Amino acid sequence: MNLVYLRLEILRILRSPQFALFTIAVPVGMFLLFGSLFGGDPEPGGVPTIVTTMLNMAAYGSMSGALFTGTRVATDRTDGWQRQLRLTPMRAPGYLAVKVASAMAMALPVLLTVFVAGALYGVHLSVEQWVLSGLALWLGVLPFAVLGLLLGLYGKGDTVGAMTGALMLPLGVFGGLWMPLAFLPNWMSEVAHFLPTYWLGRLGAMPIGHGSGLALAAGVLAAWLVLPALVVLRRFRLDPGKVV
Template sequence: MNTTYLALEIKRIVRSPQFTIFTIGMPVVMYLLFGAIFGDYVLDNGLHSSTQTMIGMAAYGASGGALFTGTRVAQERTDGWQRQLRLTPMRGPGYLAVKVASAMAVALPVLLAIFFVGFLRGEPLTAAEWGRQLVFLWAATLPFAVLGLAIGLFGKGDTVGAVTGALMMPLGMLGGLWIPLEILPGWMATVAHFVPTYWLRRVGLDPLTHTSGTWVAVLVLAGWLVIPALVVMRRFRLDTARL
């Protein structure tokens, strides 16, 4: 991986006002809003409702930040940046690795911001639980980084942002990240098992509720990682072959 290119990519992202406002600011505001709506009481699983809301919004913000990597990839395709890669020592796998790594770098400050606000609000987690949630949720965001890359390689620069934004809405709702699945209609709880955000939520909640079966969530997310990765590699080879 070209670390110089990665550093430049991350600097370009964090210097964008949209990064601060939408990628970090919006999930934090949604956490405060939904936290106020649902209040703070102990659920049947022993978890505070505000803590569950925090985990859901952290998962939503991190996955959304990683997914929106595709907008930059699509714009670079439109601008002909991939053509320029053929004139540099960087090969295709290095380019793709930088994009995935930058997506993961985008997801991390979202988690840190929401957890910091949760800490200030007095979420009842131990130091070990805070650290575990940060590591688990961040690692589980990787499939969304690769999925965003796949969207960017198929989309166009002027439309992929809208497509990704429209995709995040059902992913947040059906995955139980916005509203607890316990208060949603039964059919939505069933559909939730078919979207990756549900399993991302499980990675965050299961260790706190001492629920067994976290490995199932890990396996499902691994599937959501491998399949888009294969699509990405094939699409990128076809794109560069036409250049």
């Protein structure tokens, strides 16, 4: 992996005002909204809803940060930047690795910001629970980084943002991240089990004793990682704007 290119890619993202406004501010605002609506209600397992809401919004925000890597990939293709990179020693695997790594890097500050908002709002967890939940959520967004890469390879610079937003809405709502599934119709709970966002939320909640099935959650997320990755590799080989 080209670390210089990775650093430049991260700086490019951090200098974008859209990153702070949409990727960080939106999940924090949603946490404050849903926390005020449902925060006082305990869930069936006894865990305060405010804790689950915080973890879900951290998952949603991290997912958003990872998915939006597709906008930068599409812009690279539209502007011809990928073709320019063909003149450098960077090879195709290195380009893809930098994009995925930058997506993971951008997911981290979103996650930490929601956690800080939760702590200020009154969420109390042990140090071990904070660390394990944060690590589980951060590693769990890797499939979404690859999904974002896939969107960028199929979309265009002026359309991939809309495509990403259209994907985030059902993933967030039907995956049970916007509000606890206990407050939603039963059929939505059934749909949630097929979505990676549901398992991402489950993964983040396990360190606080809310839910089980680590192997199943990891397996589902791994499937959502491998299958899109195979499509990404195939698409990238056929893309005329690729780095060879």
